[in-house]
Each structure stands twice: as C-alpha cells, then as structure tokens.
Amino acid sequence: xxxxxxxxxxxxAALAATITVAGAADKVVIQYDCIPNYANWGGVxxxxxxxxxxxxxxxxxxxxxxMAALEKEKEHPQADTAYYSGAIGFQAAGKGLHQxxxxxxxxxxxxxxxxxxxxxxxxxxxxxxxxxxxxxxxxAPVPRxxxxxxxxxxxxxxxxxxxxxxxxxxxxxxxxxxxxxxxxKDFKPGLAYLKKLDANVxxxxxxxxxxxxxxxxxxIWLNADGNGYKMKYVDNGPVEVVIPAExxxxxxxxxGMVKGAPHPEETKPYLDWLLTKPAQAEFAKAYFRPxxxxxxxxxxxxxxxxESEYKRARALDLAKMAGAADALKKAWLDEIRGSR
Amino acid sequence: xxxxxxxxxxxxxxLALPLLLFLCGLVLWPMxxxxxxxxxxxxxxxxxAVLAAGRYRTALGHSLLLSAAAAxxxxxxxxxxxxxxxxxxxxxxxxxxxxISLPLTFSGVLVGFLMIVLLGRIxxxxxxxxxxxxxxxxxxxxxxxxxxxxxYLYFEVPRAVVTLESAFRRFPWELDAAAxxxxxxxxxxxxxxVLPLAAPxxxxxxxxxxxxxxxSFGVALLLSRRFSVAPLEVYTELTGFLNDAxxxxxxxxxxxxxxxxDRLLGGGRE
Numbered sequence: 001x002x003x004x005x006x007x008x009x010x011x012x013a014a015l016a017a018t019i020t021v022a023g024a025a026d027k028v029v030i031q032y033d034c035i036p037n038y039a040n041w042g043g044v045x046x047x048x049x050x051x052x053x054x055x056x057x058x059x060x061x062x063x064x065x066x067m068a069a070l071e072k073e074k075e076h077p078q079a080d081t082a083y084y085s086g087a088i089g090f091q092a093a094g095k096g097l098h099q100x101x102x103x104x105x106x107x108x109x110x111x112x113x114x115x116x117x118x119x120x121x122x123x124x125x126x127x128x129x130x131x132x133x134x135x136x137x138x139x140a141p142v143p144r145x146x147x148x149x150x151x152x153x154x155x156x157x158x159x160x161x162x163x164x165x166x167x168x169x170x171x172x173x174x175x176x177x178x179x180x181x182x183x184x185k186d187f188k189p190g191l192a193y194l195k196k197l198d199a200n201v202x203x204x205x206x207x208x209x210x211x212x213x214x215x216x217x218x219x220i221w222l223n224a225d226g227n228g229y230k231m232k233y234v235d236n237g238p239v240e241v242v243i244p245a246e247x248x249x250x251x252x253x254x255x256g257m258v259k260g261a262p263h264p265e266e267t268k269p270y271l272d273w274l275l276t277k278p279a280q281a282e283f284a285k286a287y288f289r290p291x292x293x294x295x296x297x298x299x300x301x302x303x304x305x306x307e308s309e310y311k312r313a314r315a316l317d318l319a320k321m322a323g324a325a326d327a328l329k330k331a332w333l334d335e336i337r338g339s340r
Numbered sequence: 341x342x343x344x345x346x347x348x349x350x351x352x353x354x355l356a357l358p359l360l361l362f363l364c365g366l367v368l369w370p371m372x373x374x375x376x377x378x379x380x381x382x383x384x385x386x387x388x389a390v391l392a393a394g395r396y397r398t399a400l401g402h403s404l405l406l407s408a409a410a411a412x413x414x415x416x417x418x419x420x421x422x423x424x425x426x427x428x429x430x431x432x433x434x435x436x437x438x439x440i441s442l443p444l445t446f447s448g449v450l451v452g453f454l455m456i457v458l459l460g461r462i463x464x465x466x467x468x469x470x471x472x473x474x475x476x477x478x479x480x481x482x483x484x485x486x487x488x489x490x491x492y493l494y495f496e497v498p499r500a501v502v503t504l505e506s507a508f509r510r511f512p513w514e515l516d517a518a519a520x521x522x523x524x525x526x527x528x529x530x531x532x533x534v535l536p537l538a539a540p541x542x543x544x545x546x547x548x549x550x551x552x553x554x555x556s557f558g559v560a561l562l563l564s565r566r567f568s569v570a571p572l573e574v575y576t577e578l579t580g581f582l583n584d585a586x587x588x589x590x591x592x593x594x595x596x597x598x599x600x601x602d603r604l605l606g607g608g609r610e
Binding site: 064065068069071072136156157164165201202203204205206207212215216217218326329330333334337338 | 394395456460461462479480483561562565566568576578579580581582
C-alpha cells in the first residue's frame with residue numbers, strides 16, 4: 001500500500017514545486033478592474049509586459065465589485081492596485097483600503113483630481129455620453145437629449161450597466177439625479193426619470209457589453225464617451241457619440257495602491273509608468289483623455305466632439321458621490337431593477 | 341471485499357475519512373458560517389429582511405417557481421429520449437448520447453450568451469422569423485422570464501436524460517411482459533405497472549434538476565433584466581454592498597428550500 005502511494009505522492013510534490021517555481025519566475029502586478037476593452041487596458045498591459053517584463057493579468061471586476069473584493073480581503077490582500085471610476089475609488093480610499101503612494105510626475109495631476117496624501121489619483125478622464133450604433137436603430141433618429149431617450153421609438157434599444165456593478169454607471173445615475181434637480185440627499189428626481197427610462201431599457205448588464213453594442217444587439221449604451229470613440233475609430237463600427245443636450249458629467253478614472261499589496265516592488269514602478277507619456281498615449285488610443293495633456297496625439301484629439309459640446313459636461317463632487325453611493329445604489333435596486 | 345471490510349470495521353471508517361473531511365470542510369463549515377451570518381444580531385434582522393415582503397422574497401419565489409417549472413418540463417421532455425437511449429440499439433447511439441450531454445459541460449455564462457445570440461434583440465431566431473413573416477417575432481425573448489426558462493431547460497434536459505437513462509436501463513421489463521401475458525392493455529400497463537415502477541427514478545430526476553436550477557447563477561447574471569432569482573441577489577448583496585448578513589440569510593433560505601423540496605420528492609431514494 002505504502003509503496004503504491006509513494007510514486008503519486010512524489011509526482012504531486014514535483015508538480016506543486018514546478019507550479020511554485022513557474023509562478024515565481026513571472027513578475028506580476030495584480031490590478032482589480034483591468035477590463036481589456038475599457039480604456040484600452042488590454043493595450044496598456046501588453047505594452048508594459050513588453051517594456052518591463054511584468055505581467056498585469058486582465059480582471060473584469062467593475063469598480064464596485066473591485067472595492068467589495070478589497071474589503072473582503074482586507075486581512076489577506078490579493079491585489080496590488082485597483083482602478084475605479086472616481087467616486088468609488090474615493091470611497092475605497094476612505095474605507096482605508098489604500099496605502100499612500102505618490103507616483104513620479106505627481107505634479108502633472110491637477111489638484112482636484114488627486115488625494116493630497118496620495119491615497120488615490122486620476123490616470124485619465126472621460127465623460128458620460130450616449131454611445132449609439134446608428135445601424136441598429138431600425139430607422140429611429142439618433143437621440144440627442146435625455147428627453148429623447150424616453151420616446152417610445154427607443155423601446156428595448158437602451159442599456160446602461162447595473163450601477164451596483166460598475167462605477168461608470170454609478171456616475172451616470174448620480175449625475176442624472178443632479179441634472180434632474182436632485183442632490184446627494186434627494187434621489188427622487190433622478191429615480192423618477194430613470195423609472196420612465198426603464199420602459200425603453202433592454203437590460204442592466206453586469207459585464208462589459210462593448211461587443212454587443214458593436215454588433216447591434218444593444219443600439220444605445222449610456223456609458224463613457226471613450227468607449228464609443230473606440231468603437232467608431234478603432235473597430236470601425238457605425239457608431240456615433242452624443243453628449244446630451246441637457247448636459248452630461250465628466251468622470252475621473254482613478255487608481256490607488258492597495259494597503260498590504262503583495263507585490264509592492266513591482267507595483268510602484270508600474271504605477272509610475274502609467275503616468276508616463278507612452279502609457280498615457282496608450283489610454284488615449286481608447287479615447288480616454290490622458291491626465292498628461294501632452295500625451296494626447298493630435299489625430300486622436302481631433303476626433304473628439306468639439307470642445308463646445310464638452311462644455312455641457314460638468315464635474316461632479318466626488319466626496320458627495322462617495323457619501324451617497326450605498327444609499328443611491330440601494331434606492332436604484334429597489335426602485336428600478338427591483339424584482340418583479 | 342465485503343468480508344474484508346467486515347473483518348476490519350476500522351478500515352471502512354478510514355476509507356470514509358476523506359469524504360468526512362470534505363463534508364466538514366466544504367459543506368458543514370461554510371454552511372455554519374452562513375447560518376451564523378444570517379442569524380447575527382438580536383432577532384436575526386438579516387433573516388427577517390429576507391423573509392419579509394420585498395426584493396429578496398420575490399427573488400426567492402422566482403427561484404422556486406422557475407426551478408420547479410424547469411425541472412418538470414425537463415423531465416417531461418427527457419422521457420422519450422432517455423427511453424430510446426436505454427432500450428434501443430442503433431448506429432450513432434453513443435454519438436447521440438454524447439451530443440445530448442454536451443451542454444452539461446457549458447458554463448452558465450456561455451449558455452447565457454447562446455440565448456442572446458439565438459433570442460436576443462437581433463438574435464438568429466427573430467431574424468429568421470422576420471425573413472419569413474416580415475416581423476421579428478420572439479426578439480429580445482432572451483431577457484424575459486421565458487428566455488431564462490429556456491436557458492434553464494438547455495442544461496436541465498441533458499441532466500434529466502442522463503439520469504433517467506440509467507434508471508430505465510435497470511427497469512424490470514419482465515414485469516411489463518408479465519402484465520401483458522396476463523392480458524393488461526397498454527394503458528393499464530402504463531398506469532399500473534410502468535409508472536409506479538418508474539416513479540422513484542422520476543422523482544429523483546426531478547430533485548436533481550430542481551436543485552441544479554436553484555443554484556444556477558451565470559445564466560441569470562447575463563439574461564435577467566428585472567426578473568431576479570435568489571443567487572443573483574446574493575451576488576448583488578456581496579458585490580454591491582458587501583452585506584454578508586443578508587447574503588448569508590439568502591443562501592440559507594435557498595438551501596433550506598432546496599433541501600425541503602428534495603426531501604418531499606424522496607431525495608433520490610429508489
């Protein structure tokens with residue numbers, strides 16, 4: 001009996017040793033919320049592997065899920081860094097999930113777009129827009145305003161991510177509420193609008209539907225403008241980006257270093273590198289505005305809607321948003337998604 | 341083997357040890373943690389919240405209804421294929437069996453994508469119907485409760501076929517033959533011989549498909565728009581709010597409901 005067990009045991013041990021060694025040979029940085037199709041993280045991490053030999057594996061957690069995972073793993077952190085839409089990153093920092101770190105070139109980041117202590121900082125910005133697949137509209141005109149979206153002609157054609165999943169969509173829901181006259185204490189105006197919009201919404205996805213929009217399964221996606229420009233100019237889709245007439249919202253996309261990050265020596269140079277021109281230019285390829293303005297290539301800059309359109313996109317107060325996050329998400333679930 | 345085990349009773353216990361450890365580590369301990377989370381606080385507020393009218397209870401009700409409907413439909417649809425696979429010998433039988441059981445290897449998310457490709461807003465089926473009739477019938481069905489039901493069927497039917505087939509193989513056909521020689525007609529044989537004999541197998545197949553549906557998550561994650569099921573609420577509570585207590589209470593109620601129905605069905609005893 002013992003002899004028979006010896007060989008498999010040895011084999012298993014050898015296998016385990018191989019895996020461990022193989023794991024140690026690869027330098028990695030674990031980034032929560034590293035969706036390849038969002039802000040060109042796929043291209044950014046591929047470039048980093050080439051220049052630094054460090055692997056940053058893809059991770060498809062949305063902002064909220066990333067924060068929840070960090071909180072769950074507080075005692076035994078698994079991630080080194082995380083990427084979020086502004087308010088959720090602000091909230092994560094407030095919960096003590098980050099450690100202070102100021103990447104090189106800290107000074108290029110404008111004051112309102114970073115934490116003075118280095119708990120979070122902006123890597124690029126975006127604006128909420130309608131991403132419209134014009135071929136999939138079935139003859140309906142391209143919607144130009146929030147009011148347009150309520151028209152019956154768009155029934156079943158609109159989707160926005162579940163705001164309890166993704167930070168982009170949380171920014172959207174918070175911003176719409178403010179636009180409709182609500183505040184961080186009063187969600188009624190926004191929820192009333194979203195309830196009307198619900199009649200036209202086909203789904204509240206909890207995964208990236210980038211490809212569904214490109215394919216035409218979802219004709220109108222309320223999401224970051226950059227995702228729409230990328231569909232149009234990188235994937236050559238029949239896509240138009242619309243900044244709604246009544247107004248829209250800008251969204252800083254932020255990062256922070258996780259408290260107790262398991263690979264600090266690999267993480268710090270990576271976070272430094274993300275603010276350098278090559279990395280910033282890579283974000284710009286996905287039409288997310290680099291925080292380093294000089295990294296925005298002229299041809300990319302020319303493809304954005306004119307500045308006059310972006311004048312309607314206002315900045316939201318991250319502190320107030322973070323404070324309202326849980327209550328607004330809950331209210332959205334009860335009022336909009338519900339369970340009927 | 342039997343005589344050896346009888347002579348050394350400790351050997352049986354020793355051989356069962358891995359299973360016991362598995363049971364404690366991966367079933368009892370997590371269930372205990374869930375129960376502790378669910379009952380935490382004075383008066384178990386999380387459990388009360390889950391059982392009170394509202395989002396959670398509705399989702400639990402949906403899970404129960406959808407899983408029961410999927411189990412019944414899957415068993416009904418599987419009777420003939422399972423019968424044929426168990427009784428008939430024909431070319432390509434093994435190939436057919438493999439093809440039927442293939443969906444069992446697909447993850448829920450994959451089945452969800454399949455439903456969207458087939459029955460989404462611009463799915464293959466509505467496109468075909470539009471070509472034939474001029475109107476895109478069944479478009480966006482994937483996102484409705486009916487779409488979820490079809491997706492559940494997609495992986496419950498193979499499960500039911502596989503389970504029923506092995507039961508039918510062991511079916512005492514000589515009793516049916518005896519009834520025939522005694523002059524019983526087909527209907528009498530079906531209702532008085534075949535069905536009573538097959539009932540335990542049918543019940544256990546119902547129990548298996550029902551339990552699998554109750555825990556299914558990936559499909560609903562992709563397809564559910566408003567029609568929520570309990571595992572989805574667990575996900576939302578954990579990822580959106582990090583609410584261990586409500587998530588634990590939901591899991592506990594889901595487990596109790598599933599076990600109760602299985603128990604009612606005879607829990608696979610034949």
